[in-house]
Amino acid sequence: MQVKTKSRLKFLISTVLIVLFAYILSSGLIVGDYKISSIGEITKLGLDLKGGVYIEEEIKGDNVSKETIERTKQLIELRVNALGVNESVVTVTQQNRIRIEIPGVYDAENALKQIGKTGKLTFRGPNNDVVITGEDIKDATVGVNQQTNQPVVQLKLNEAGTKKFAEATQKYVGQVISIYMDEERVSAPVVKSVITTGEAIIEGSKDIEEAKRLAGIIKSGALPVELVPATVKTIGPSLGADAIPTSKKAAIIGIALVMLFMAIYYRIPGIIADLALTVYIMLTMLIFTTVLKGTLTLPGIAGLLLSIGMAVDANVLIFERIKEELKLGKSLRTAVDAGFSRALPSILDSNITTIIAGLVLMWLGSGQVKGFALTLVTGVICSMFTAITVTKFLLKNFVNSNWIDNKKMYGA
């Protein structure tokens, strides 16, 4: 095959592929039973876009051990889950604070109460007399009653608990022993028989989720440390609802302007840069959502858009060089080759210094700033990559295709 035909094929196939991928990524695809989710569907949204409660609890006291902090974190997780929301995130920060994100809940006061309660567990007899406490319980797990196929909570008591519970169940057989978390009654099972083995089963949970929650509460016990809420934010449902469409609009208009500008100013190389920019956007979004498993936040959107504007910089550097070479009277092919090799040191040096700043932020910055730096660094690396590979490949093949030889269309 001739070089010309080969180049034409390469260019056309790549262009069609880029447009096809862009379409699939932006709107998803359903082929028979297979479904490819769009990028919007797989991107995790931050609390500031979804709405919810954000709490940072400070652990009081010095020299709190790692294990105690980890235990506190687990207990808080149980308590937050008891609020009945999925997708809550509880993490320990560098400064030994516990960060709690609860999407879809807007009542901070209630969440704080739930997290900060003392957590004293008691089993009480019909006369409100305390039978056993959380300290008497060794374990609480979820199982299934073989006969009824209903979910149950299996209790294991320690020695002291076994003794006390045996006495109590003897006394109250046929009556109710209620389980209290602080002053809240969480379950009220009837004693069916005297339990002397220290192993009991609580029936009556509606489903496995409810049984899990009950087991969690019984196991959770008291917090080993004192917590003080240092930061409390609530992001109302309307804020995220406004932030997403307005950012989308800004993104579409901003990107369209960048693409139009490139096409009008640089003509053919500009249109090729637009294709490369499309690859760039897809690449950054995919890396961000799948490799980095990033969560898109409001400052993250700003960082991403900023990086799109800056992403064409490498292309601009290359095209300006090509223009200069063309003005010197060089042939199209030589000028394109020289343009890429001349621009490379500038592209590398300028981007590496930016990456240095970004890495420092990722390393030293706090929460939100870290996320912003991560998108920026990913963006800079991807933009260098697409300019050096995608633009080069497309432009060279286009020049070799001999479709348009007029140097004016390349900026001369």
Added chain:
Amino acid sequence: MLKVIERTKIWFSISLSIIIVGMLMWTFKGLNLGIDFKGGTVVTIKMDKEPDNSALEEIRKISAKYDSSAQVQKVGTDEVTIRGNAISDEQIPKLYKEIKDKFNLKEEKPRYTDRIGPSIGKELRRNAIYSSLVAVALMLIYISLRFEFKFGVAAVIALVHDVLITIAVYVFLQIPVNSSFVAAILTVLGYSINDTIVVFDRIRENSKKGIFNNRKELVNGSVTQTLTRSINTVLTTLFTITALYIFGVSSIKEFALPLIVGILSGTYSSIFIASPIWYVWTEKKMA
């Protein structure tokens, strides 16, 4: 060819006067430290219609019951923020309910609430200064290795220039300084250094080729050759960030505006500050 070096005094005077005015205002008026730095409570409320002065006064009265030092401010068209030092987590829902009942608001919950303890602010401030210094030091080392030390220093002076101009925007417009401020400053750092390096790279390349008669022409020529690139890149960057400023929600707007100015300043300083500084410094040594 641009006559950049010949007018060095003009460029330096323009920048210095903006910076001096900014710094004077910084001293007397101060930065509007947001609660991320200062600690305190912010409650943002979405009103059903644009609040007039009497409505704001009404909200002020209600807020004063909870915190006598509370400040009430209109944001955008239909949002109101209440800032205070002593509004507790328990008081926020009560405060909102009172305002909601007064104005018959549709929204059940405040649009946004934020309470931050004072210790976090201190940490954030230290963290911000510390991370910027480390970033600048590392960039200086990199430029010194790849170019020469004097290029590095000139680039860092241009950076300080851009950061001061960006801070001046926060002072002039009294934009609340929150954790996004750190991100804004560092973006400007990244952009500005990027822009300066491209110009310096051209000076280095031309100097090796020896195509210019003297150093003045070398700098002027290199700046001229990279000018179109500088302008086109700043334009495309401004396209996206300005779109965010125009269409974004209020917290994004607060972030986008200083960025726009900082990025413009970054372009300006790479042409009119960094290159002349390098020229003046190296020229003196040679004479």
